[in-house]
Each structure stands twice: as C-alpha cells, then as structure tokens.
Amino acid sequence: MEHESPRTVRIALGSRSYDILVGPGLIAGAGREIARRLPGARAAIVTDETVAGLHLPALLASLGAAGLEATPIVLPAGERTKSFEQLVALVDRLLELRLERGDAVIALGGGVIGDLAGFAAGIVKRGMRFVQVPTTLLAQVDSSVGGKTGINSPRGKNLVGVFHQPDLVIADTSVLDTLAPREFAAGYAEMVKYGLIDRPDFFAWLEENRPAIFAGGAQRAEAVAQCCRAKAVVVEEDEREDGRRALLNLGHTFGHALEAGVAYDPARLVHGEGVAIGMALAHRFSARLGLCPPEDAARAAAHLEAAGLPTRIGQIPGAGFTCEALMGKIAQDKKVKRGRLTFILTRGIGQSFVSDDVDPAKVEAFLKDEIDAR
Amino acid sequence: MEHESPRTVRIALGSRSYDILVGPGLIAGAGREIARRLPGARAAIVTDETVAGLHLPALLASLGAAGLEATPIVLPAGERTKSFEQLVALVDRLLELRLERGDAVIALGGGVIGDLAGFAAGIVKRGMRFVQVPTTLLAQVDSSVGGKTGINSPRGKNLVGVFHQPDLVIADTSVLDTLAPREFAAGYAEMVKYGLIDRPDFFAWLEENRPAIFAGGAQRAEAVAQCCRAKAVVVEEDEREDGRRALLNLGHTFGHALEAGVAYDPARLVHGEGVAIGMALAHRFSARLGLCPPEDAARAAAHLEAAGLPTRIGQIPGAGFTCEALMGKIAQDKKVKRGRLTFILTRGIGQSFVSDDVDPAKVEAFLKDEIDAR
Structure with missing residues (x-):
C-alpha cells in the first residue's frame, strides 16, 4: 500500500458542497476522514456480497479505529438489486437501526450499491448523511460525482430516484486492483469520455499514460482525480x-x-x-x-x-x-x-x-x- | 360561487419559488393557472375516492377547457394509503403514462394525497412538476406549504419522504364547505397555532372572526392566506x-x-x-x-x-x-x-x-x- 497524500477534488454546490478524496490505500484512513466531517454520527455500511468479501473488513477496521459505530448491510450483487423491493427492505433496515438524519449511510461498492444506498439515504427521514466509497473505476469517475441516485423500474433503468449529494467520497484507487480487466476497461471508457467532450489535452495524456493507469501507478489516481474534476465542473x-x-x-x-x-x-x-x-x-x-x-x-x-x-x-x-x-x-x-x-x-x-x-x-x-x- | 380575485402568497425559495393562490371557487380557473405556469405539460391527477366524487369533475373540466391533457388516478381514502405499497403502484402508473420531468402531478385531496403524490412526483425521473389542490383546511394551511412529502412506515409516521416544493398551490376555500365540522375544526387548530407561535394580533383577529371563518365568508380566505404567509416566513x-x-x-x-x-x-x-x-x-x-x-x-x-x-x-x-x-x-x-x-x-x-x-x-x-x- 502506498502512502502518498490523497488528491482532493472539491465539489462546490453551496451548502451541499463536498470533497472527493482520491488515492491509493485510502480505505485505511476512511474512519478518520468520516469522523472528522460527521462528528458523533453512527453509520450503516451498505455493500454487496462480492465487495464485502474483499473490502468490508478493512473499512470496518478503519471505522472502528476512529470510534465510529457502524453496522454492515450486505445485499446481493448485481443490477437486479437496484429494485423497489431492495429499496423498501434497505429503508426498513435503516429505520430499524434507529439512525437519524445526522447519521451516515456509507455505500461501499460500485454504481448499483451507490445508486441504491444514495436513494435510501435521500428518503429516510427526508435525507440522511451519505458517504460513498466507490470500488469500481466507473463508480469512481462517474456515479460518485453529481448526486444522482436511483433504482430501475420494470419500465426502464434509473427511472426512479432523487438528487442527493454525498457528504464525502473516498475513491481508493488500490481497490481497483481487484477488478476484472473487462470491468476496468469499461470504466476507462468513461475516462476517455471526459477527454472527448472538451479536454483534448487530457485525451492526449490518456493516450500516453494508458498502460500506467491500467497498471495502477500514480497516474491512475491522477486520472481519476482529473475525471472527477471534469465532471464536477459540469x-x-x-x-x-x-x-x-x-x-x-x-x-x-x-x-x-x-x-x-x-x-x-x-x-x-x-x-x-x-x-x-x-x-x-x-x-x-x-x-x-x-x-x-x-x-x-x-x-x-x-x-x-x-x-x-x-x-x-x-x-x-x-x-x-x-x-x-x-x-x-x-x-x-x-x-x-x-x-x-x-x-x-x-x-x-x-x-x-x-x-x-x-x-x-x-x-x-x-x-x-x-x-x-x- | 364567488368571483373575487384570489389572494396570492409567494413562497420565495430561489429557483424553487412558487405561488399559493387562495380564494373561493378557484378550481374553476385551475386549468388556466396551471397551463400558464407549465405550458405544454401533460398531467396526472392523484386523488382519493371521497374527493373524486366531490371535486374531480370540476377540476377535469377546468383542465380540459385550458387544453391540458390529464389522467385521474383514484386511490383509497385514508391514512393507510400513505404506504410504500401505494407509492410503488403510483410511481408505476405515472411511468406507464410516460410522463416526463416537465409534466405535472396534481394532488387533489387532503394531506394524505398531497404527501403521497408529492413524494411520487419527487422521485419519478428524479423530480417532476407538482401542483397541489388541497381540499381540507389542514392541507391548505399546513401540508401544502413547505415541501414536505412522504409516507408512513410500519416503524412510524412520515419516516420516509423527500423535500419537494410544488410549482403551484391552489387553495379553493369553497371546497371546505364539503368538510365535516369536526374535520374543519381540526384544521382550524393549525390556524390558531400560527397566532399562538408569534402572531398575537392574528390570534385576536381569529377570536373575533372565528364564526365568519367557519361560515365561509371572505374572512375564511383571508385567514387561510394569513396562515400560508406565516408558514412561508418560517x-x-x-x-x-x-x-x-x-x-x-x-x-x-x-x-x-x-x-x-x-x-x-x-x-x-x-x-x-x-x-x-x-x-x-x-x-x-x-x-x-x-x-x-x-x-x-x-x-x-x-x-x-x-x-x-x-x-x-x-x-x-x-x-x-x-x-x-x-x-x-x-x-x-x-x-x-x-x-x-x-x-x-x-x-x-x-x-x-x-x-x-x-x-x-x-x-x-x-x-x-x-x-x-x-
């Protein structure tokens, strides 16, 4: 695990502003960062079965070390989890834990988990605190910026949801080492998108640094931060x-x-x-x-x-x-x-x-x- | 039906600002007011079985006269309608109608209908346009101001919902004539509340004008408008x-x-x-x-x-x-x-x-x- 200091991308949305922290090994310090921003909060960690096996112990350890009481809620992996049925069950679980508005829902996973957990956080008590720990490249450069949350309907994808901005996003670029190559490449397509939209220099930089980004060097964190910044501007x-x-x-x-x-x-x-x-x-x-x-x-x-x-x-x-x-x-x-x-x-x-x-x-x-x- | 011009209470919330129109007989002109503010929009009218029998034909006629295409969705009356089950069914119905973000959900009813329809409007396509036509005194002076929407959970009332401000509220004070006296009195309690909070002069005015307010004179519309203004300030x-x-x-x-x-x-x-x-x-x-x-x-x-x-x-x-x-x-x-x-x-x-x-x-x-x- 590397120990360079994380890059911080500030999303400026008035009273809904928040930071995206980007860098390798950040989950180890997640508890400290969350506790600093949400003092006294309790938390529920929403994740899926696949990610729980890989990264939940590290996140729980980090939260515990920071004195943050957190309960994991582990859901099935896959797009089908973005359903009303899972939303209702998740909301009920959050209410059962007697979490309040000032308490945090922490999404540990890819876009499915982030979208579902963010939606639940947006509607329980008309809006709880929300922290994203995205574990796919796609979620780090796309889903975790912008506040879009939601679920699918039998009538179409992402048709139901709310805009609910997170209080903090922790993009640990080391966790991307656990992705299948095909999934990493799919996320990379969204990276390329930012270059193609309006950043020709970034596109050229990607052409040069693509192998290093795939390999996991400092360029990977730099690329993720650049994409978050690009989306933030929009x-x-x-x-x-x-x-x-x-x-x-x-x-x-x-x-x-x-x-x-x-x-x-x-x-x-x-x-x-x-x-x-x-x-x-x-x-x-x-x-x-x-x-x-x-x-x-x-x-x-x-x-x-x-x-x-x-x-x-x-x-x-x-x-x-x-x-x-x-x-x-x-x-x-x-x-x-x-x-x-x-x-x-x-x-x-x-x-x-x-x-x-x-x-x-x-x-x-x-x-x-x-x-x-x- | 009286034809004095309506009182307008402006709720100033930046880009989420909206008007509350208060006065007798306003449903007759509702179509014109909605069409003026949401040109080209289609609409779904969410109401309950009781209110539909009393006021739906008048509202449909008014929307039709203004060239506004509207589909009624009639739900069971009563607090039990504020459930996840009814929310899911309502959301599916709105999606089935292929309504878009710029289209309107019109809530015709009391607090239950307003809270449920507003919640659905707040989450379909991450937020549709929303118009309230409150038909109880409580809804006119309380639920229709402030943007709170939501449903009940088996774990408690109003535990799930969003803040979703309406685009327009039409408080037709004539429809209150159809309320049972006990229901009118219950709404009046919330009126008295605004006097007791921080408006001693309004409280004294209510002491003097209570019989006229119950009888349905111009004082009723004035009292409703005063209460909306009082809540708006807060x-x-x-x-x-x-x-x-x-x-x-x-x-x-x-x-x-x-x-x-x-x-x-x-x-x-x-x-x-x-x-x-x-x-x-x-x-x-x-x-x-x-x-x-x-x-x-x-x-x-x-x-x-x-x-x-x-x-x-x-x-x-x-x-x-x-x-x-x-x-x-x-x-x-x-x-x-x-x-x-x-x-x-x-x-x-x-x-x-x-x-x-x-x-x-x-x-x-x-x-x-x-x-x-x-």
Whole structure:
C-alpha cells in the first residue's frame, strides 16, 4: 500500500458542497476522514456480497479505529438489486437501526450499491448523511460525482430516484486492483469520455499514460482525480441536469440503445462498452455529417481499441441488431422533440456539443451502414 | 360561487419559488393557472375516492377547457394509503403514462394525497412538476406549504419522504364547505397555532372572526392566506428544518404522543385535535413553569374550546392514558438530547420559543396532574 497524500477534488454546490478524496490505500484512513466531517454520527455500511468479501473488513477496521459505530448491510450483487423491493427492505433496515438524519449511510461498492444506498439515504427521514466509497473505476469517475441516485423500474433503468449529494467520497484507487480487466476497461471508457467532450489535452495524456493507469501507478489516481474534476465542473454549472450536463451523455444515446438491444445482458455488453461503441459511433456520425475530421474519429476509436474496448456494433457477441429496433430504442430515450433527435455530436477530439436538431433519417442511414459493416 | 380575485402568497425559495393562490371557487380557473405556469405539460391527477366524487369533475373540466391533457388516478381514502405499497403502484402508473420531468402531478385531496403524490412526483425521473389542490383546511394551511412529502412506515409516521416544493398551490376555500365540522375544526387548530407561535394580533383577529371563518365568508380566505404567509416566513428561513422551523411543532410533541396513544384511531382523535390539546398543554405547562401568565393559557384554551376543539386529555373518548405511556412516546419523538427534552414553550399568546432543556421529571409531574384532572 502506498502512502502518498490523497488528491482532493472539491465539489462546490453551496451548502451541499463536498470533497472527493482520491488515492491509493485510502480505505485505511476512511474512519478518520468520516469522523472528522460527521462528528458523533453512527453509520450503516451498505455493500454487496462480492465487495464485502474483499473490502468490508478493512473499512470496518478503519471505522472502528476512529470510534465510529457502524453496522454492515450486505445485499446481493448485481443490477437486479437496484429494485423497489431492495429499496423498501434497505429503508426498513435503516429505520430499524434507529439512525437519524445526522447519521451516515456509507455505500461501499460500485454504481448499483451507490445508486441504491444514495436513494435510501435521500428518503429516510427526508435525507440522511451519505458517504460513498466507490470500488469500481466507473463508480469512481462517474456515479460518485453529481448526486444522482436511483433504482430501475420494470419500465426502464434509473427511472426512479432523487438528487442527493454525498457528504464525502473516498475513491481508493488500490481497490481497483481487484477488478476484472473487462470491468476496468469499461470504466476507462468513461475516462476517455471526459477527454472527448472538451479536454483534448487530457485525451492526449490518456493516450500516453494508458498502460500506467491500467497498471495502477500514480497516474491512475491522477486520472481519476482529473475525471472527477471534469465532471464536477459540469455538475456545478448544472446540478439538476437542465442544460450543459447533457454533454456527459456523449456516446450514451447510441450506447443505451445497444444496452437495451441486448436486454442489459452483461455477458454481451456492459455499460462502459456500450458507451465506447456509442462514442465511436458519435464521432463517425459527426464525420459523416461533415462536422468532424475523419482522422479524429479514427483516433478516438483507435484509443478505445487499444484499451481493449469494442468500437463497432458487429463486435457485440450474439444475434445481430436491426436498424428498426435501434431507432425505436433511441426514440424512447427521452431525447425526441417534434420529430428531431437530440444528440451529442463533435467537431473533433475534445470538441463535443449538444445538437437538438438531428434528422432521424440520417441517423437511420448511418446505423444501417454500421450494422452491415461487420 | 364567488368571483373575487384570489389572494396570492409567494413562497420565495430561489429557483424553487412558487405561488399559493387562495380564494373561493378557484378550481374553476385551475386549468388556466396551471397551463400558464407549465405550458405544454401533460398531467396526472392523484386523488382519493371521497374527493373524486366531490371535486374531480370540476377540476377535469377546468383542465380540459385550458387544453391540458390529464389522467385521474383514484386511490383509497385514508391514512393507510400513505404506504410504500401505494407509492410503488403510483410511481408505476405515472411511468406507464410516460410522463416526463416537465409534466405535472396534481394532488387533489387532503394531506394524505398531497404527501403521497408529492413524494411520487419527487422521485419519478428524479423530480417532476407538482401542483397541489388541497381540499381540507389542514392541507391548505399546513401540508401544502413547505415541501414536505412522504409516507408512513410500519416503524412510524412520515419516516420516509423527500423535500419537494410544488410549482403551484391552489387553495379553493369553497371546497371546505364539503368538510365535516369536526374535520374543519381540526384544521382550524393549525390556524390558531400560527397566532399562538408569534402572531398575537392574528390570534385576536381569529377570536373575533372565528364564526365568519367557519361560515365561509371572505374572512375564511383571508385567514387561510394569513396562515400560508406565516408558514412561508418560517419555511423561507429554514427550508430543511434545522432550526426555527421547529416552532411549527408547537403542540405537536404532546399531540403526537396522544395520537400514538390512541394508535392513530381517527374515531378517537384526529391530528388537529391532538394539536389542540397539545397547544393547551404547552401553555398550561409553561404557566406552571412560571414562564407564561395563567390567564394567557386560559385564553388560548378558551378559544380552542369555542371552536369545538378538545383541550384536555380527559376529553379523548375511550380508555385512559397512563403517564408512563405518554412519557415513553414523547421520548421516542426524536426530541431527546442527553436526558433533556426539546419542547416548544411560551411566554404568552404569540410568544412561543424552542427550549431544549426541559426537565423530564417536571413534564411527568405535570402530565400526571393533567391525566387526573378529568
């Protein structure tokens, strides 16, 4: 375990401001950091069976050393845990523990645990304190910044939830060593996204430092901190997602359609992989519209491929996609206004923009060619 | 139906500011007011079986005339509707209607409907637009101001919810004519509360105008508007209930204990009646502590009694209360700190204050005498 001092990213949201601490080995000091910010608080640690086996003993030891009384609540691992059923059970457990508003829910896990625990923290007693200890790369650079919490409904993903900002996020970059390579790469796709949105220098830095980030050096913590900062800038401007925050959806309109197309089967496609293909598609589509130099689209795709990520629809294992099905999913993605589609397009590496005037016929023709290009 | 122009109470909460319109016959113009504030929105009207029979046709006609597409969702009447089960069903229904963030949930009913519908509006798509059309006096002067929403848990009332401010409140004072006298009186107790907290002039005005308010004259609308304004001042200062907002709990610590003591059986005691007895107790207890002139305590009780409200524990029908049981309930009311109780006490009519240093032994001795004084 390394002992450099952590990087601190401050999220400035007035009375809801908070710190993200980023660095290797931070769980060992988590108790001290939490106790300092929430003196006298009790805590419940919400985690899943997989993460509990790996990191719960270290977190409990750290909280205990800081004199923080904490009760673990261990849930099943997997996306199905983001349900009303699990939410109701979790809320009841928190009430049973007689936790008060000033007490803390600590989410130890990936996006599923963070979203569910954050939602519960947001509604018990109309809002408890909330601490995130994200254990996946995706959660460290995406889900833990911005205050979005929620669960899935049988009618769609993330359709129910609240905005509930955490009081502290502890991103321990050492825990990422326990991730499967495919899961690490999926999180890396969201890292690349920040470069592609509006940080060409960061994209170039990633091209150079990708191997070191995967290997776990100081560059990994630096990259996570940079991404949190990048997302923070957007969230601070647009906490409730009315405008500029839409840029964070780069690659997500195509990506969500692909995820829905495989019925969210993680064996075929995980979220980050969908975003990787979606970003490659957004760049090639922008090139086809004459907005983006083709060499920039190729450069974006090349970097994603170097990281082991898919960039073409044909790379998704299993049965083929039809253009009609994908267009149908895109139309459902809440981004249609008077027959025109809202998309994130780009003029080149780090030059993305929101377009709410995309001709569906052009998207359809483009997708047809992409599906055929196997 | 009268046609004077409505009183408007503005709740100033920055980007979450909204208007409360108060006056007789306002439902007839509700569609126009909603369409003006939420152009292009679709709506779901959440109501209960009792209120639907009385006021839903008028509201639907008004929305239709304004070109507002609205779907009614009719739930069972009564406190049991404030449950996770009903919340999940309501959320699913709103999603089934494919309503978006910019669309509106309209709550047509009393506190139960407002609390449940507001909670659903607060969590569907992480927050939809919300309009309240309160149909009880209690909801018009209390529940519809302040943004508190929520449901009950088997572990206690209102333990789960969010703060979600409405976009508009339409308090049609004519609909109060359909209330049972006991229900009107219970709402009136919360009106008296605003006078007793810090508005001695308003209390004196109520003493003079009570018969007119019950009869339904212009004084009724004036009284409702005054109460909304009084609550607004408190909420604006303390939106998330950390400090001064506690004054709104005048009469509620004793009141909640009494409600819990009858197991929330509305045949024995409704909330407003519990508050009436609680306020009389708070005044007599303050007098006993030498804080409040005994004649002020007598005056507060006399006014509540004139309105047909109970002011003594012995007036609650059914089996007697024990001092031990009441003290136990008070201790559970989240207001104990290091063995001292937090109470709202008073120095006289309109001179209430928060005391977090009340000796439980003195409360117990006082309650014992009150229970014996049949």
